[in-house]
Amino acid sequence: MSTQFQINDPSLESQWRSLILFGKNSATYKFAFAKSLIHLIDNQTTSISLADLAVPFAGHIVNHLKASDKQGSSQSSKFLNSCRAFINNELSQDQLYRDTEKYGFVNVIDAFQNVNGGAIPNVFYEKNFAADKKEIIITDSLLKLRDTFQFKNLDQEVEARWKLVETAWSLNVNRNLLEVKYDALDSMLFVQNNFMRRVNITSVRDALNGYQKGKCFYSYQDISIRKGDELNMCAIDHFLPHLHKQYHHNEGANINGVWNLVLTDKRINNNKSARIPEKRFLERLFNRNEFYIESKHPLAETIINQTGTTRAQRIAFLEKQYNLASELAIHKWRPKIELAGSF
Template identity: 60%
Template sequence: MNSNFQINDPSLESQWRAIILFGKNSATYKFAFAKAILGLLEANKTALTLEELAVPFSMNIIEHLKKNDKQGNSNSSTFLNSCRDFIKGSISDEQLLSTTIRYGFTNVVDAFQNVNGGIIHNPFYDKDYGNGYKRIVLRDDIFRLKESVQFANLDKEVDARWNLVETAWNLKMNPNLLEVKHDVLKGELYLESDFMRRIDITSVREGLNGYQKGKCFYSYQDIFISRGDAQICAVDHFLPHINKKFHMNEQANINGVWNLVLTDPKINSSKSSRVPHRKFLDRLYNRNEFYIESKHPLAETIINQTGRTKHERQRFLQKQFNIALRNSILEWEPNVELPGSF
């Protein structure tokens, strides 16, 4: 098995997702900034001032502070303290806006489009702080992104990633003990903290979609994660749940994130409880390695469930595939498979 994920995929959707999934997470400002930009695109403005960005930016931070107080690695933050004061009612809207403009964007405007030490191939905006301006000038590519099929999924993907990052920070758990679990009935990912208290993180669909680039795992057709969409994607056990007891005998959790993929609903119905053709095993390995490269709780969970090294993870998947095949006999392939890759 070879890990061949294209983190630098040239598509605009993949470049946006690279920012959200692979950019540094020293603070959650980039998530608030991303949501602010996405929300303001509807106005079709070619430039956004810091004053225009400040309201949705700060409100997004405030909503998350109400649930999880830790939103950055720094011990002190003038901007975050101002948001906390606003929640307590000790400062006004105007004071919050002023502090946000002055301190909230100090690093995020420059760092947002930087992934793995370099700027993405197609930047979505240019910084314009000259001639009395403090704004970002939007490029045509971000409006092309807005018109893309996958645009409807992007805001929910930002929320999912944000929830995962802040939950890990606030639990202060040893990564080796971190176990993101799957609630089959509720379709949610959750963690258990001290005294087995359950903490819901995000929906499975929203948490997994970005790592499949919004595509069906088997057919590469576009999929959608909105609950209001009649064609909402299905959450599939790559290796069938029906063989759960045989995998449990080998200490493997078939409900683990490593075995969950998103599929087109018709493709999922066609697959049912059959075992996918072995060519998809490489795809599953690659998808899981994509998580691991992204450095967040799902990555630690997959490592804990499947192995500390690539070789161990390859052997684990092959062993589980063999178990599933012994108990299913037939391999399955979709009747539709578009060209593509993750």
């Protein structure tokens, strides 16, 4: 089964991201499982026993529990209780791993590769629980994914999605009132709780990259979100320039809203500066924002709050803001390099 995200894009990167960015979030196990797969496959592993998988899987859950105790919607979980007992020095590490192997993978192995009610076209592993074995066998699809440019971005994308989900749960804020804000100075997304205390969630780059498929918004070249990758490190751009923010504010729009933030190749961004993109890019912005809305997490609610509750309202909002910006700057910009895009 496909999401809108995958239409015209059968790539392995797109299939992986559809699993992480879309689908149900009744627990955060899929994020721990994804990070464990990334860690183990990076070590050239082709078959993974549940005993081996339990080590990084439990480690990721424990680390997140220390920061946010709510890691699932269920009222009770034997696995999470074991993790909590370990954190409180009431359970040994060896027993934690045994409990993880017994309780931690009950649903996640079967469910991880499903989205919209069906399995992705190219599964990344197969389950082998024959005889005394309990392991998963890595397929060529995951091995090929490991060799792509985008593989280096995937761990940070998983972490960003995980933090967004657990933050929404832990703050216990009405979804319709939850507002994820952008701090340009620190390049962070944050929210404020009931006591107006700021809670940093994640890097803007990490949160946005997956929904742009790891591509520059304008040129569709590969971009990176990893520190130290200066050659391909992306920049954060306001699709409609920040320069005239007051004019948009007077018309009820927050130009610093997530709806207007995109990631670009830094050379493309330098060339664009504060100019307005050609109108054809407005459809791409709409599609990117709809990916968030389809994905059901705090950024989805934020974009709905900022741009409209229906598709028609969101289209009209973008048209209005684009036309306003066009009145302030006649000339339109296009990138010097532009590859074929898939959204």
